[in-house]
Amino acid sequence: MINNFTYNTPTKLIFGSGVIKDLPNVLKEYGKNVLLAYGGGSIKKIGLYDEIYKLLKDFNIIELSGIEPNPKYDPSVLDGVKLCRENKIDVILAVGGGSVLDCAKAISICALYDGEGWDLISGKAFPKDNIPLVDILTLAATGSEYDASAVISYTKINDKRGFGTPYIFPKVSFLDPRYTFSVSKWQTACGSSDAINHVLEQFFNSDSSIINDNMMTSVIKSLMVNVKIALEEPDNYSARSELMYASSLACNGILANGTGRSGWPMHSIEHALSAFFDITHGAGLAIITPQWMREILSDNTLNRFKILGKNLFDIEVNNIKDAEVVIDSFYKFFNSLGISMHLADLGVKEESIDAMADHILKYDSTVGSHMYVNLDKDALVRILKASM
Numbered sequence: 001m002i003n004n005f006t007y008n009t010p011t012k013l014i015f016g017s018g019v020i021k022d023l024p025n026v027l028k029e030y031g032k033n034v035l036l037a038y039g040g041g042s043i044k045k046i047g048l049y050d051e052i053y054k055l056l057k058d059f060n061i062i063e064l065s066g067i068e069p070n071p072k073y074d075p076s077v078l079d080g081v082k083l084c085r086e087n088k089i090d091v092i093l094a095v096g097g098g099s100v101l102d103c104a105k106a107i108s109i110c111a112l113y114d115g116e117g118w119d120l121i122s123g124k125a126f127p128k129d130n131i132p133l134v135d136i137l138t139l140a141a142t143g144s145e146y147d148a149s150a151v152i153s154y155t156k157i158n159d160k161r162g163f164g165t166p167y168i169f170p171k172v173s174f175l176d177p178r179y180t181f182s183v184s185k186w187q188t189a190c191g192s193s194d195a196i197n198h199v200l201e202q203f204f205n206s207d208s209s210i211i212n213d214n215m216m217t218s219v220i221k222s223l224m225v226n227v228k229i230a231l232e233e234p235d236n237y238s239a240r241s242e243l244m245y246a247s248s249l250a251c252n253g254i255l256a257n258g259t260g261r262s263g264w265p266m267h268s269i270e271h272a273l274s275a276f277f278d279i280t281h282g283a284g285l286a287i288i289t290p291q292w293m294r295e296i297l298s299d300n301t302l303n304r305f306k307i308l309g310k311n312l313f314d315i316e317v318n319n320i321k322d323a324e325v326v327i328d329s330f331y332k333f334f335n336s337l338g339i340s341m342h343l344a345d346l347g348v349k350e351e352s353i354d355a356m357a358d359h360i361l362k363y364d365s366t367v368g369s370h371m372y373v374n375l376d377k378d379a380l381v382r383i384l385k386a387s388m
Contacts, residue, residue, distance in 0.1 A: 225242075
């Protein structure tokens with residue numbers, strides 16, 4: 001059945017080749033002072049940086065560059081907050097993937113908050129206003145361009161928090177698949193892994209429907225098929241366009257409208273991993289996913305594996321053994337993308353497992369009424385050890 005729900009996405013998506021020609025008209029609604037936030041040099045290599053400056057010749061642009069993967073509260077968010085305040089920024093233009101967008105989202109609320117910005121991210125305080133945010137997406141992965149959530153790391157205290165508020169919905173997101181042609185094989189694989197996991201987190205829920213299940217597995221199928229094409233043909237527009245749109249749909253809530261509790265446990269586990277070891281988010285999720293599935297597999301969860309088996313792998317699931325074949329298929333798929341399926345290969349140390357399990361229970365809570373299947377400390381330790 002479909003349960004009661006209220007749904008609203010105020011973000012305007014502008015999708016397709018050459019769409020950023022409309023960027024000046026979009027930004028002028030908010031003002032002339034623009035904070036241009038981006039990561040490394042990739043936007044310069046693909047010509048996007050110069051294109052932006054040509055389009056925005058009548059605007060005052062202040063730059064925040066060097067935003068890192070797993071964006072950091074200190075220095076990136078704090079540096080952005082300082083620039084916004086010093087330059088009376090009217091609108092933030094985030095250009096990049098999920099890390100850049102998440103950082104810009106945090107800046108947009110922290111810049112107008114008088115207290116410690118981390119309080120907004122950690123849930124100790126709540127925003128009341130924001131600087132408008134517009135983005136140009138260059139990596140299909142997190143779905144941050146179409147949702148009201150973000151993830152920020154605070155390395156000084158080994159913390160990584162996901163947070164959400166309607167104040168961080170982008171006003172407008174420009175999605176041009178051509179800007180993903182130059183994305184490396186590693187980032188293409190990890191980005192697709194991240195998007196697939198976003199859907200799986202929602203698929204494993206306590207109360208679903210035919211429409212929810214089939215929407216979700218269709219998005220996963222698109223990601224699985226098209227990532228393989230993009231890895232072999234990086235400038236295949238059709239494949240890149242499906243990856244970009246599927247990634248946007250994967251995390252904005254529309255697929256899970258009316259479903260029951262899920263809890264996002266795999267993200268809770270991975271947030272601890274990348275807080276402690278700063279690993280690539282999508283790679284961590286790829287490794288954790290099959291081991292989490294093995295942990296929660298039971299007669300009570302078998303129906304979820306039946307649908308995944310039929311819709312994704314053409315596997316008929318009648319019992320636990322059949323479901324294990326589905327799990328093995330996910331393992332082989334992620335591995336086929338070039339992702340090692342062992343956390344040790346990413347630098348994770350087994351002696352930190354106990355501390356990470358404690359961190360998960362303290363900050364993310366994988367036990368409670370919000371969870372599809374509860375995971376106590378023993379279960380978390382088993383999953384992490386099996387992932388090594």
